[in-house]
Amino acid sequence: MAGKPADLRDVHIGSLIEERRLRAGLSREALANPLDVSLSQLGKYLKGANRLSATDLDVVARVLGVPVGFFFEGMPGRDQLSPGLSDRPQARLETQAGWTDFAEAVARAADTHLDEERRQSLGSLVRAIDHALSGQHLFDKPDAFGPSD
Structure with missing residues (x-):
């Protein structure tokens, strides 16, 4: 059984991964190897044609030196959810209007x-x-x- 088809969120994540990869000066091989995927498969992830698993996204975040949440910032089509009863608000440092x-x-x-x-x-x-x-x-x-x- 196939998973859900990729969508705009996957394109967003893929573009952020590619941007961070280039900024870090990493080759595609250096990113594909820890994921144990081919360069072709990595290209599909980067274009957003295929969806990354949570495990693979964690590996990518560690290789690129960013928190997993980095890939969800500015996500298109994401509604703001109210925190659940067990969710504690987390102190976040994010861009605020008026910041220098x-x-x-x-x-x-x-x-x-x-x-x-x-x-x-x-x-x-x-x-x-x-x-x-x-x-x-x-x-x-x-x-x-x-x-x-």
Whole structure:
């Protein structure tokens, strides 16, 4: 039984893989070998003609040094889903309206090069700086239990 046919999302992922491969200076062979696929099959992935499995996408992400989520950023036809009861919002560093080019570059570098824990730490630091610069104070909430002695 064949899987679902490839669509625009697969084209999006394939183009991002090809872009990152070229930026990293990797040959197609260097990407095909860890996937254990032919150059022809890799070309189908890169064009979005064939769909990558989650396992193969994880391998590609590791070879290219990006988080798997990188390939889903800006995905066409993706509706924003509400988090489920078991989903905890994740601190993300992503492009925000009004960010400077420097801040955007830092966010992209963090998403590309830092692990989850360090990304969250950096995100907390950025939020604290943002609150300080905007005149908000993180700990200005009234204490529901009254003053502590």
